Amino acid sequence: MGKKVKKENETPNKEAFEPLPFESKTPATVVLMLSSPEEEVLAKACYAIYKFAEKGEENKLSLLGLGALSPLCQLINHEDKRVRRNAFMALGIMAANVDVKNALKKLDIIPSVIDKLSPEEETVVHEFATLCLASMSVDFVCKVQISENKGLPSLIRLLSGPDPDVIKNTLETALNLVQDHPNREALCELGGVPPLLDLVRSEFPVIQQLALKTLERLTTDCDARTAFREEHGFEKLMDFLNDKDLSDLHVEALRVVSNCVADRESLLLVHQTGGLTRLIQLVLSPSSLLPEVQTNAATCIARVARSSENRKLLHEHDVERALVGLLSAEGDGVKTAACHAVATMSLHLASKDTFRELDALRVVVQLLSHGSEELRQAAVQALSSLTHNSQLNAAAVYEAAGDEVLVQMLSDGSSALVSDAAATLANMADQEPLRCRILTHGAAAALVGPLQSATTTDSLLQITRCLAALACDTHAREEFRNAGGLSPLVRLLSSHHKEVRSNACWAISVCANDELTSVELCQLGALESLQEINESVNRRNQFSEVAMLKLLAANLSVKYSLKGRLAFTDITTDGFFDAGPVRPGDTVMTLEELSKQPVNQKRPVLVANAAAELQAQRSDESLDSPTDARSSSVCSKAGSRTSKGKSRGLKEEDKQQRDGDESNDQTESAVEKPWAPACDSAFQNLVMEATKSVLTLHDLREQYVTLARLVSEALGGVVEMDRLHEFHWELHLSELKFRRRSNVIPIGSVCKGIYCHRALLFKCLADRVGVSCTLVRGEYNRAWNEVLLPGETQPGGPPRPQPCSLYVVDLMHQPGSLLRANTPAAIQYQSI
Structure with missing residues (x-):
């Protein structure tokens, strides 16, 4: 028997699953299908998502929330072309949403997208891949990833492709990329200029516009302009501009041209090929009647004219005539651009004259009253440039009645408009007839508002420059002062901007x-600010020292306190006072402020005032007899301190009594009228006596000697040097302060005075009788006067002009002695 073999169980046959028709209206279900292993399901799911996302932003966000983005990013790399294509379609549409774009950036999808730009891929893949890149390339990080x-090489290759949608998306991506310099440089090196120039002649307007915009941005770089020249880009664009059928794109083309002729090398090449002539003819030709085209043509010329060499070349091509034509063209934009071009071309001196000959200034002045503030701003900017260093053009603005409108602009315009209006007025004010006409419109007062509200450096510079030009007129200074302009002007001395400080010093x-x-400027603290500026090496400027000297020249009392010296040319007047030395940086008080202080232990303030009209006391008219009026002189004529002491005492009592009466009358009148220093009748009589005794002499030396003796007699007579301690002048002055109840003492009331008092009186009398001297303050109450006398002619020698010598006048010990400067005797008189 044979062995039994066990039968294997036969496996049942597996029948194929019949295709299951499936229909879903739920986005979540479709998103789940993106995980299917079957290409057919994936393709249909991607296409369904594409159609769903195409319907609106809400659908895109819904798909993002359902998790569709991650599987789509994987499916763009799928082996099946149809799946890949549909996945790109869905992704490209969804990427337009900002939230989707941010999510895609985190998924690092750009390498995969760029990989699918290869020539082997379908055109549809290219279309939606570039669409995805166009959306993402707005972000800087994405630009770096693309680079x-x-x-870039794949994008440049696609620019020469046949499909217009791919080209459009690629151009949008390229336009985003070239916003950054590294990408512009790389695009030129990779040969991106030729395909862009070819696309300018595309049959699709949107592609032409994108190509021109990309070229506009690209040609801001020098290397790109070089590549543009090598490809004969300018000639191609000029042909483009001459095509009337493309007039809707001429604006973008002109912007590219504007970039390409901005540098000297490009402009020379354009000039050599006749392109510059064609450009200017374009401005004037009837084919460029579109306002936008004319606006950009004028803008192009303005950009070219930024270089001095280019301005000369444009002038040779009579560009001024073209611009004047645009000033009268239709459209505010055209006129505005033309004004900017005129302003730039006016930097060329010959162009200023040409514009005037073409009557451009009258046209621009008319534009100042236009309703468009932008146009008014451009017009006044043009006038500022046209009138700079051109008196003829400034006169032309005056003849066109532009001065009144410019003054109005100071109060009614923006910061930039005020700045240019002030600059133009300053240019005009250099001519006196024009300045007088400008001031009749209230220009000085009109500057106060802008000076207070100006925030920009340029406006402050121009306003202060205009003020300095207008303030040459006395009426203008008064008008500006009464309008409250001095306070904001003084505040500018504290500006942190060097040029603003310098201009403020100039105006002051x-x-x-x-x-x-000048007095009000000092009261506002200008002097202290100028002192601080001049003491600083970094803040000092060419006008700060001049401004300070000018302030001191009009305030000799302050000058003497600060500088301790008055020159021959410093002529004192009524109201001059000596308050003693003041350290730099300390506030110098006015005479009114000093008079209102309570009596203190400080040295008295001596004031010289012989002006009878300045609050002369009513009681003085009845009390002052010829003898009383000369009381200071009578008391000073004592030949000996012992023999005539009684007479001096009586006269001093009379004088003291009169001083008390003057003080009482001054107190009463102060209530009735504004404060003014009292008339010093005693000093007035000293002036009269000096006039009679000095001016009758013809010899200059005798005049000084006579005046010195008069001063010495008025202030106590001769004082021997070794008996100076017995001359009790301090007590006398203290008694005067106490009786007058004031620290301010009229110089005529003083009967005992030493060096500083006598030098002060000598200077005040000398200035009034017309003889020249200085006033110099020393230390320890020393002060002296210096005079100039011609040298002596040698006996027997021919008469010839002799050099003058400097002498110190002795008013104390040997009154009338003239001590040669720098000699031991003079040095001993000047110091202890």
């Missing part, structure tokens, strides 16, 4: 020519 993954130096203005 690092060598995306001009305003200080007026005494009242």
